[in-house]
Amino acid sequence: MERLQSAAPEEAAYFYSSSAEEGIARGCIGHLRGDFGRSGEEFWVTWFPRNSPFETPTFQEELGKAFQVIGDQGVLKSRRHMLRFCSQHPEARIGGAWSTDVYGFRMETQDHRYYLRCFPFAGDYNFYLYCYARPERVTEQQRQASAVQKKKRNSNVSGNGGSGMFGELQPLASEETPYFYSAIATQSKELSYIGHLRGDFGTDDDQFWMSWSDHAGERRTLAFRQELAALVQHLQWQGLLLNLNEMRAYCRRHPEARIPGAWHSDVCGFCLQTTHYRYYIRCFPHLGDYSFYIYCYRKNHLLGRSVQQNQNGAVNLVKEDVQ
Structure with a gap:
């Protein structure tokens, strides 16, 4: 050496x-x-x-x-x-x-x-x-990664539009606003709320701190822990959770993601889903508050609709009022 x-x-x-x-x-x-x-x-x-x-x-x-x-x-x-x-x-x-x-x-x-x-x-x-x-x-790693992604797209292995475990990160829809906050999530059993991560990038903007607030005990399962860790890494690779500057740039590229009625006009919301879970990411790309919250839900309830199974085993979506 x-x-x-x-x-x-x-x-x-x-x-x-x-x-x-x-x-x-x-x-x-x-x-x-x-x-x-x-x-x-x-x-x-x-x-x-x-x-x-x-x-x-x-x-x-x-x-x-x-x-x-x-x-x-x-x-x-x-x-x-x-x-x-x-x-x-x-x-x-x-x-x-x-x-x-x-x-x-x-x-x-x-x-x-x-x-x-x-x-x-x-x-x-x-x-x-x-x-x-x-x-x-x-160069070699990028070549191999490109080949893997091409193979996934051709074989449609992921089942999520070629984006691996996770679907595409989407700006929020207006009716999804309650999913980005604890108050509604913890009061409604129908939302199938699991818990949330809260984090920030420290005073130097090159640290990474986060903590988990549990609600349903789901994080005790190995499968969910592994998926949640993969989600954080996925969001870091996309730049959203890399540091404050990258988060700010990402949010500015998506002005449609601003959460209406939030305490600050730069609070943005994104969501994505996997086979069993749905995640809502709330971002504040400035100092003065926590930088992000990731609210986690099981997918037996989506946007005011709960999943029910009839006697024949078929799955129906039934409208409900989200309080």
Whole structure:
């Protein structure tokens, strides 16, 4: 494994977070963010994944080794050591950065590339380590993914218009507004409400927090837990739950999804369904409140109609009033 080298000016973009589309195109796996605390001698680090297909156990093992190689060069020992290392490499300054004391270094392995951004002073995070799959691996993965999607479309394996487990993400219909709120959901047994996820992207807009509020005990089943996790990943890949900026851009592309009567004009609602469940995603793409809620329902009740089965086993839809 090679040692750190100063990055070329044209590589500056690899030291920063990008949109979902750019991240996928570059093969971004995720990044580490860290600092040395108030004293400059502490060590705090957090991993931010991008739900990449390249985040495998092999990558995780290599990341630990790469981090050790970088640490052996002294750059991550303390803020004082980082300043000394950066001062020895003035050519590594990142042009156009918010400070002239931001430096960029890179290293490569057989399968991955690592970009280390350093700021050797107090007042901001001291380092970010962005991890990427090598370009040839990205090209091959995209080729394979394209072939899989083509095969699915040709064979109609999914049964949902070629979109895999999930149907197409749809803006809300006006009569669906109650499904985006807890008050109606918890008061009506006919809605078959299961529970909801609530989450946000933190104060830095590059975190991801969510918690589950249970109503029907459905989340205790393995099948639902797996489907809910796949749903969150699906929405992240689409950009809706990637970060606040991507959510804002997604909502602006769908002005018809604004929820009428909401407390803010930028509150948007989307829904999608699977074989057994229906999901309603409420988004608020600004700071000041939770960024999203995902309300989950069983599909034995849809839009004021409940499913009933007659004596012959046939399924009928019967209108009901949604209170």
